[in-house]
Every structure is written in C-alpha cells, then in structure tokens.
Amino acid sequence: MVLHQGQEFLGIVSSRRDYKERDMLVKIFTDRFGFKTFYVRGVKKRGFRLGAIILPFSHGRYLGSINDQGLSYLNLGKEIDQYQQIFQDIFLNAYASYILGLAEAGIKEDSSLAAKWFGQVDQALTLIDQGFEPSIITNIMEVQMLTLFGVRPELRYCSVCQNPQRPFDYSENYGGLLCQKHWPLDPYRLHLDARTIYYLQLFSALDLKRLNSIKVKDETKQHLKQALDTIYNDQVGIYIPAKKFLQEMNEIKF
Ligand SMILES: [Zn+2]
Structure with missing residues (x-):
C-alpha cells in the first residue's frame, strides 16, 4: 500500500x-x-x-x-x-449520476483511461448543466463509452460488405450496421428506423466540445433510448444503480 x-x-x-x-x-x-x-x-x-x-x-x-x-x-x-442545475434538479441529477456510473464501471482506477475520458465526462455534465437535453447528451455518452466495455460497433458502413449506402439496420450479432442486402443474415437485427440509425452514426463521431445545439424529435428520442438500452443490456451487461432510478423516473414523467 x-x-x-x-x-x-x-x-x-x-x-x-x-x-x-x-x-x-x-x-x-x-x-x-x-x-x-x-x-x-x-x-x-x-x-x-x-x-x-x-x-x-x-x-x-x-x-x-x-x-x-x-x-x-x-x-x-x-x-x-x-454543476448547480444538476445539483438542484432531481432529473438532471439522475442523468449525471448515470453518466458518472458508466464512467466508473468502465474506467475504475485506470490512470490512462481517466486521463482520456475526464474532459469528455466533464463536458457532458457541463452541457447538461447548461440546459442541453439530458437524454441526448446521455445517449451520446452511451454510444461513445461502448468502447470502454469492449464493444466497438461498426457504424460507418455495412459490417459485412463495407457498403456505405443507406438504408441500414443494426445487428448485434454482426457488431454494427447491415446494408439492406445483408438484412436476411440476421433475423434478430434491431429493426431501427433511418433516423435512429442516423443519430447513432452522428453520436459516435460527435465532438461534445463543438456541440452548439441539437434537436431530436420526441419519437426518435424514444427509439434511441430503446436501441441503446438493448445494446447495453445485451452487449455490455453491467448494472448501474442510477440507471434503474432513471428508468423509474421516466415512467413517472411520461
Ligand atoms: Zn452489406
């Protein structure tokens, strides 16, 4: 010691x-x-x-x-x-706690991962504190933090044939996007709509430090949440206490 x-x-x-x-x-x-x-x-x-x-x-x-x-x-x-607003608002509090919970599960006491991720977590909390949509900031962090758990989905093109042409769907079995030609390969693909796929692609490449504004339709927000919950449940499989609270809270809210 x-x-x-x-x-x-x-x-x-x-x-x-x-x-x-x-x-x-x-x-x-x-x-x-x-x-x-x-x-x-x-x-x-x-x-x-x-x-x-x-x-x-x-x-x-x-x-x-x-x-x-x-x-x-x-x-x-x-x-x-x-982070004053986060401290005062129980909803923002729950999102921030979940992001920190994910960071803790993925980083633990690893110095190099901490150095790499600290600024980004700080930026995510700063944006939530400034009034950016907390569910979207959380989704962006969820997509980007997948790598912390060894999940690196291919979101640039079809993971089978590298075809960059839309439409795509997401396949957990193939580890990322599938072009339409390859949809029959996976009957369990997530059946995501084009807009949800678009945001997953955008989020994976987005620099939070350059985010000025982002607007996502309520329906798409729900789809993104469902898609990321599925990916985290199936492929990451960690238990974050704040997540349960966040889920309960959203049930009350909607
Ligand atoms: Zn393909």
Whole structure:
C-alpha cells in the first residue's frame, strides 16, 4: 500500500456517504487516478473547512494524498465549482449520476483511461448543466463509452460488405450496421428506423466540445433510448444503480 502525498488533480464529486459518526466517504472521479474514495474526517464537526469542496457534483482542482489501494485523503480544493442545475434538479441529477456510473464501471482506477475520458465526462455534465437535453447528451455518452466495455460497433458502413449506402439496420450479432442486402443474415437485427440509425452514426463521431445545439424529435428520442438500452443490456451487461432510478423516473414523467 503506497500513499502518494501532495498530489494535485482535477476531480468531480460523484457520490458520498456518511461514515462512522462524523465522517464521510466521498467518491471523486479524478483525471489522474480514475475513481478514488476519499476518507473525509469530521464533516459534521463545527468549523469543518472542506464542506464546500465535497458537495455533490462539485468539480475543480484538488490536492490530496492518493492511496494505491484503500482510502485516499483530501487536503484542499482550489477553483472549485458546482454543476448547480444538476445539483438542484432531481432529473438532471439522475442523468449525471448515470453518466458518472458508466464512467466508473468502465474506467475504475485506470490512470490512462481517466486521463482520456475526464474532459469528455466533464463536458457532458457541463452541457447538461447548461440546459442541453439530458437524454441526448446521455445517449451520446452511451454510444461513445461502448468502447470502454469492449464493444466497438461498426457504424460507418455495412459490417459485412463495407457498403456505405443507406438504408441500414443494426445487428448485434454482426457488431454494427447491415446494408439492406445483408438484412436476411440476421433475423434478430434491431429493426431501427433511418433516423435512429442516423443519430447513432452522428453520436459516435460527435465532438461534445463543438456541440452548439441539437434537436431530436420526441419519437426518435424514444427509439434511441430503446436501441441503446438493448445494446447495453445485451452487449455490455453491467448494472448501474442510477440507471434503474432513471428508468423509474421516466415512467413517472411520461
Ligand atoms: Zn452489406
């Protein structure tokens, strides 16, 4: 067990829970160490000085001691901000928690994956916080994060013959798009409509940092959600607690 003291890193508070009487375990997605759990002492004591930097959905620059295994420790935070809208809105909260849950399942404590993905997760949460449609931002992240789980669907052309001509359908068995000629190969293809396929293609190549606006019809939103739920259930098969909550919430909403 090695404790690396005086480490500076970017972080996003992803979850927290009470620990013992006055302490707290705070999970932070860091850009250098992946997801680490920090033991924060004396949270409920008067005069506790780290309160503002460990609020849910806080993000910014932190200083702390990182433990290779086991709990890490926080010293201070600098330039700490909070995704305010996400913090205040239970719906946005659920989407953000799900994105962080996916990131945690795929990245864990892998430093190089953390470095690669931190900016993108931060950008997704920033866009949701700024009022971009949370279900669409979540779908974009779902498509792009498939690679974290070893799923690399071919979305450029037919995965059998490389034909780039529409129409396409999506086949889990063939790992991506099928052109019309090859539809008979897979009776279990997802039978997606052209618009849904178009957005899956767009999302896989989209740079969130350059997203200015995006409008998707309600019907297509539903189809995208169904398609990605199917792909995640069948091909990824991980359990993200926030997903269940998100599903229940959407049932109430619609
Ligand atoms: Zn083909």
